[in-house]
Amino acid sequence: MRAQFVFSEVWIGLRRNLTMTVALIVVVAISLSLLGTGLLFVKQVDNTRTYWQSRVQLSVYLCTNGDPSSQCVKDGPATPAEIAQIRQDLTSDSEVTSVSFLSQSQAYQQFRQEFADNQSLVKLTPASMIPSSFEVKLKNAQADAAQVAAVIDGAPGVDQVVQDSTVLNRFYNLLDGARNAVVVIAIILLVAAILLVANTIRLSAFNRRRETSIMRLVGASNFYVQLPFLVEGMIAGLIGWLVATGLLVAVKSLWLNGLQQYFQFNVQLSTADLVEVIILAMIIGVLLCGTTSFLTLRRYLRV
Amino acid sequence: MVPSTSWPGPYILWSARDGPVIHLDNVTKTYPNQSRPALENVTLDVEKGEFVFLVGPSGSGKSTFLRLVLKEERPTEGRIFVAGRDLARLTNWKVPHLRRRIGCVFQDFRLLPAKNVYQNIAFALEVIGKPRRFIKKVVPEVIDLVGLEGKGDRMPDELSGGEQQRVAMARAFVNRPMILLADEPTGNIDPATSIGIMKVLDRINRTGTTVVMATHDAAIVDSMRKRVIELEYGKVVRDQSRGVYGQAY
Numbered sequence A: 001m002r003a004q005f006v007f008s009e010v011w012i013g014l015r016r017n018l019t020m021t022v023a024l025i026v027v028v029a030i031s032l033s034l035l036g037t038g039l040l041f042v043k044q045v046d047n048t049r050t051y052w053q054s055r056v057q058l059s060v061y062l063c064t065n066g067d068p069s070s071q072c073v074k075d076g077p078a079t080p081a082e083i084a085q086i087r088q089d090l091t092s093d094s095e096v097t098s099v100s101f102l103s104q105s106q107a108y109q110q111f112r113q114e115f116a117d118n119q120s121l122v123k124l125t126p127a128s129m130i131p132s133s134f135e136v137k138l139k140n141a142q143a144d145a146a147q148v149a150a151v152i153d154g155a156p157g158v159d160q161v162v163q164d165s166t167v168l169n170r171f172y173n174l175l176d177g178a179r180n181a182v183v184v185i186a187i188i189l190l191v192a193a194i195l196l197v198a199n200t201i202r203l204s205a206f207n208r209r210r211e212t213s214i215m216r217l218v219g220a221s222n223f224y225v226q227l228p229f230l231v232e233g234m235i236a237g238l239i240g241w242l243v244a245t246g247l248l249v250a251v252k253s254l255w256l257n258g259l260q261q262y263f264q265f266n267v268q269l270s271t272a273d274l275v276e277v278i279i280l281a282m283i284i285g286v287l288l289c290g291t292t293s294f295l296t297l298r299r300y301l302r303v
Numbered sequence B: 001m002v003p004s005t006s007w008p009g010p011y012i013l014w015s016a017r018d019g020p021v022i023h024l025d026n027v028t029k030t031y032p033n034q035s036r037p038a039l040e041n042v043t044l045d046v047e048k049g050e051f052v053f054l055v056g057p058s059g060s061g062k063s064t065f066l067r068l069v070l071k072e073e074r075p076t077e078g079r080i081f082v083a084g085r086d087l088a089r090l091t092n093w094k095v096p097h098l099r100r101r102i103g104c105v106f107q108d109f110r111l112l113p114a115k116n117v118y119q120n121i122a123f124a125l126e127v128i129g130k131p132r133r134f135i136k137k138v139v140p141e142v143i144d145l146v147g148l149e150g151k152g153d154r155m156p157d158e159l160s161g162g163e164q165q166r167v168a169m170a171r172a173f174v175n176r177p178m179i180l181l182a183d184e185p186t187g188n189i190d191p192a193t194s195i196g197i198m199k200v201l202d203r204i205n206r207t208g209t210t211v212v213m214a215t216h217d218a219a220i221v222d223s224m225r226k227r228v229i230e231l232e233y234g235k236v237v238r239d240q241s242r243g244v245y246g247q248a249y
Helices: A002-016 A018-054 A070-075 A081-094 A104-114 A118-126 A141-152 A162-206 A209-217 A221-261 A271-300 B062-069 B092-100 B117-127 B132-145 B162-174 B189-208 B218-224
Strands: A059-064 A096-102 A133-138 A158-163 B022-029 B037-046 B053-054 B075-082 B102-105 B179-183 B210-215 B227-232 B233-238
Touching: A002 A221, A018 A162, A018 A221, A018 A271, A059 A141, A070 A158, A081 A096, A081 A133, A096 A104, A096 A118, A104 A133, A104 A158, A104 B189, A118 B092, A133 A141, A133 A162, A133 A271, A141 A158, A158 A162, A158 B227, A162 A209, A209 A221, A209 B092, A209 B117, A209 B218, A221 A271, A221 B092, B022 B062, B037 B062, B037 B075, B037 B227, B037 B233, B053 B189, B053 B218, B062 B179, B062 B210, B092 B102, B102 B162, B117 B132, B117 B162, B132 B189, B162 B179, B162 B189, B162 B210, B189 B210, B189 B218
Parallel strands: B053 B210, B053 B227, B102 B179, B179 B210
Antiparallel strands: A059 A133, A059 A158, A096 A133, B022 B037, B022 B075, B227 B233
């Protein structure tokens, strides 16, 4: 009885207020999907960070024939003795966990694979131009990279030492900026959604002022008077969330997955991550609509 | 005659305890931004089962009296007891329970235009959570009581003014209130039809419901010969049992 009555009232409210309801659903959907995208972005960046931190952190490139850097012009290409010395220096360093050597031919193979799409570049590049290198893993990449780099930089046969963190940081900054922009837009839209919810509920309360005045007159409890409006707001929030869920799945499968392939991250966001974000979006959406409706009603439907 | 402040509980019928159904103790009501009080030092009792006319010109405080009894307004001074309950000590969330004991009828009927007669009456029970079986039983009874047999599925705009007011009375009475407040119930209705309305109010009064009716209609007051309380500028200027509308003759 009660449930049927409440839902018929809710249905009347949503139908009479159709334009506002649609606007509300659209804004909730967009703000929630943007917020969800932001959260997916955060997860993606975090995953990428952990991925790279467990991999190479310092690359030591050795001199090759015809290398234009002043160090190499002076000493010529790295000799086997120099290479052995560098390996010795690196492995003896207490901050280094492992050292692996990538010979010129191995490096060339890797280069040809990575640039398989760009055959002209591959053809133009002789194997001798690709330097051999040491890839060094550190105990603590953030803290020790500069210190270890300083030790080995300038040693005979070393062309240059590249810290991955500096290269990656630039990339991270880019990602962080994009993420922040998305989150800020999402928050602005959520504020717009709150105002829209308040306005929709106010209009709905105004449309049904006859009913509510009679309800109060015959002694309906506040809860009973307010419940249809509350449910109305929450249903709009829920529909908005459903649309947002669709958008988020699309964003994940079309855009983020594409981004991953492009950057060769090898760090897929799992379905669990997506589900987590979607559930969070639902909680935010329904709570936001419900709370706003409730607070609006307290102002407009006094005893 | 000091009313007890204990409330028998919203669903317990009015006990045969002594004491007025409505008791105003030196009540003054001044609306914000108005210098003259709408009611001034009003003290009066309405006993259980009484039929009371509240007369007086517009602005004399009749509607304010009704609003105070419903706790739609609070008195500036003085105390109001309804069913032995001190309204000042009634918490906001208990006000709905008070209103379930009070039926209301207005000059403008206040029916829901999108609902038919039956649904309009049932609405009053639905919103206080009465079970459907109960509603199906009592709504037809009350439709018969107000003389609208067979018109349950009419829409309000298919009814005459008098019939619409009967629907409003049925809605006010369907929950068997202790008190029925009527604010100019015949104000929009021609004299001939008004007699029918008064018959229904009288019938409701005979079931033991206290009826308080604010009105301008001298002919009705004179013909009923019930208690008359006359207000002027917010003061009680006359309180007669078996009175008439004009000054006593």
